[in-house]
Amino acid sequence: MIDRLYWKYAADALIWLLLLTMPFWLNWVGGYTQLGTQIVVMALAAMALNFLLGYTGVLSFGHAAYFGLGVYGAGLTIKYLIPSTLTGMAVGVLTAVVAAAIIGLLIVHLRGIYFAMVTIAFGQVFYFVAYRWNNVTGGDDGLSNWNRMPIDFGFARLDILHSPVAFYYFVLFFFVVSVAIMAALLRSPFGRTLLAIRENERRARFLGIPVDRHIWLSWLISCTFVGLAGTLYAFLNNFADPHTLYWEQSGVFVIMAVLGGMRSFWGPLIGAAIFVALQDYVSTMTQNWMSFIGLFFVLIVLFFPRGVLGVIRRKTSS
Amino acid sequence: MSLLRVENVTKNFGSLTAVSEVSMKVEAGELMAVIGPNGAGKTTFFNLISGFQTPSSGRIIFDDEDVTRLLPARRVWRGMTRTFQITEVFPELTVRENLQIAVEVASGFRLRLWQSRDAAAKVTARVDELLDMSGLSGKAGRLVGELAHGDQRATEIMMSIALKPRLLLLDEPTAGMGDQETYDITQLIRKLHRDQELSIVLIEHDMRVVFHLADRIMVLAEGAMLAEGTPHEIAANEAVQAAYLGKAAA
Numbered sequence: 001m002i003d004r005l006y007w008k009y010a011a012d013a014l015i016w017l018l019l020l021t022m023p024f025w026l027n028w029v030g031g032y033t034q035l036g037t038q039i040v041v042m043a044l045a046a047m048a049l050n051f052l053l054g055y056t057g058v059l060s061f062g063h064a065a066y067f068g069l070g071v072y073g074a075g076l077t078i079k080y081l082i083p084s085t086l087t088g089m090a091v092g093v094l095t096a097v098v099a100a101a102i103i104g105l106l107i108v109h110l111r112g113i114y115f116a117m118v119t120i121a122f123g124q125v126f127y128f129v130a131y132r133w134n135n136v137t138g139g140d141d142g143l144s145n146w147n148r149m150p151i152d153f154g155f156a157r158l159d160i161l162h163s164p165v166a167f168y169y170f171v172l173f174f175f176v177v178s179v180a181i182m183a184a185l186l187r188s189p190f191g192r193t194l195l196a197i198r199e200n201e202r203r204a205r206f207l208g209i210p211v212d213r214h215i216w217l218s219w220l221i222s223c224t225f226v227g228l229a230g231t232l233y234a235f236l237n238n239f240a241d242p243h244t245l246y247w248e249q250s251g252v253f254v255i256m257a258v259l260g261g262m263r264s265f266w267g268p269l270i271g272a273a274i275f276v277a278l279q280d281y282v283s284t285m286t287q288n289w290m291s292f293i294g295l296f297f298v299l300i301v302l303f304f305p306r307g308v309l310g311v312i313r314r315k316t317s318s
Numbered sequence: 319m320s321l322l323r324v325e326n327v328t329k330n331f332g333s334l335t336a337v338s339e340v341s342m343k344v345e346a347g348e349l350m351a352v353i354g355p356n357g358a359g360k361t362t363f364f365n366l367i368s369g370f371q372t373p374s375s376g377r378i379i380f381d382d383e384d385v386t387r388l389l390p391a392r393r394v395w396r397g398m399t400r401t402f403q404i405t406e407v408f409p410e411l412t413v414r415e416n417l418q419i420a421v422e423v424a425s426g427f428r429l430r431l432w433q434s435r436d437a438a439a440k441v442t443a444r445v446d447e448l449l450d451m452s453g454l455s456g457k458a459g460r461l462v463g464e465l466a467h468g469d470q471r472a473t474e475i476m477m478s479i480a481l482k483p484r485l486l487l488l489d490e491p492t493a494g495m496g497d498q499e500t501y502d503i504t505q506l507i508r509k510l511h512r513d514q515e516l517s518i519v520l521i522e523h524d525m526r527v528v529f530h531l532a533d534r535i536m537v538l539a540e541g542a543m544l545a546e547g548t549p550h551e552i553a554a555n556e557a558v559q560a561a562y563l564g565k566a567a568a
Contacts, residue, residue, distance in 0.1 A: 190431055193428050208395050
């Protein structure tokens with residue numbers, strides 16, 4: 001019991017250490033800083049999805065919508081309204097939250113595959129809007145000719161535009177805050193009602209938990225952080241890509257969560273790291289990199305249904 | 319005034335009438351058993367009381383309030399909890415966590431995003447009390463899904479008790495259990511009924527359990543009420559004997 005706690009703290013410490021020092025060692029292992037930033041952004045999105053998937057037991061196949069709303073919210077704000085990174089973030093996240101709140105109300109009474117299908121359907125609506133509304137969103141070409149702006153604190157200036165390392169830490173800051181909030185939520189009485197719903201919805205209802213309302217809240221929290229990840233992704237590329245809204249992107253988040261292990265808090269981070277690294281490496285060799293990722297995914301699901309972290313955890317506890 | 323009054327409830331599934339014009343009264347502190355042959359409509363009757371299904375006609379009055387069309391969660395808030403024939407627990411959480419969630423919900427903490435040390439200590443104390451009461455203390459750290467059937471059932475009952483109900487509905491609490499487990503669960507129900515003065519309605523197949531526990535018994539057959547009375551009266555009732563023995567002979 002105490003042994004297990006030590007392992008947990010040691011693992012937490014190791015993960016934070018690796019994240020904090022990533023720009024310093026990533027080049028040594030064949031990566032580059034932007035790749036590290038991409039891992040952190042995708043990890044945030046996957047962990048946000050997993051708040052809903054792994055801890056509430058609700059599968060969304062439409063999280064790309066809220067990710068993409070973050071992307072476009074940030075991009076459009078900077079391009080057309082105010083050249084301010086933080087304003088762009090605020091608008092992006094707010095757009096995702098409002099959309100998630102309204103759509104959530106319409107769908108939280110659905111369960112299982114029906115819920116997943118409807119999340120895809122709503123997600124595709126946003127994709128087609130971005131795709132068709134050429135003169136504002138850039139349509140299929142995406143929204144370009146804008147970029148993230150350095151951040152002025154008055155007394156100091158953080159040049160996230162020209163320094164990839166500064167931008168990495170800027171992203172990591174929001175990652176840390178988001179992850180800390182999600183972890184705290186999961187340890188709260190509210191978080192435990194979500195576990196209850198995941199474990200047994202009927203029992204949860206007969207304990208007097210208004211299940212649909214709690215699922216709506218979990219959905220909203222999840223979509224908020226996915227939207228935040230979207231804004232960071234837009235800044236990473238200085239570009240808004242309509243494919244970030246496409247249902248395939250939702251699938252990628254699910255793959256990351258399942259790959260790493262959706263029953264563990266850090267699982268989706270591991271999944272995102274593997275996915276992004278594989279994508280980066282394999283796509284330099286072949287156009288069909290998705291087939292390799294697909295194959296890897298199938299193998300993991302077949303032989304390690306609890307994901308990469310699930311395997312490691314079983315090994316250490318037995 | 320009766321704690322629970324069921325007035326002429328009927329439930330149709332298409333052309334099938336599962337429950338037909340059944341009425342029942344449960345007084346505060348009473349333990350009422352509902353028995354009857356397979357397919358008599360006992361579980362449907364239970365589902366109507368607990369809000370899992372709504373009646374086609376008739377009324378259900380709980381504590382002077384018409385709850386006929388209230389959602390299950392709202393009936394729980396008013397003090398009516400239930401267990402299921404197939405145990406409904408949180409299998410991948412520990413016994414302690416199962417009870418902790420129930421206690422937190424009962425304390426009105428379900429939307430709290432953080433907890434004071436004081437509140438957490440109160441929850442823990444209450445969980446310990448429930449563990450003690452049920453004899454599950456030694457298994458508090460185990461995952462419920464790994465426990466024996468009887469212990470899972472005891473966990474489920476204690477989760478319901480955590481909500482401080484005024485009426486507890488037990489759907490076949492000893493279904494699928496061996497003699498020792500049946501005995502333990504029976505003792506637990508008896509203790510809750512006596513010590514907590516809890517009103518209980520239970521469905522049960524095991525007649526030893528029924529006659530050991532019940533203050534009054536209601537017999538259902540083919541969706542309708544066949545008889546109602548004290549265990550003594552029911553044992554002597556010819557219609558009841560015919561219904562049971564008739565089935566057995568056929």
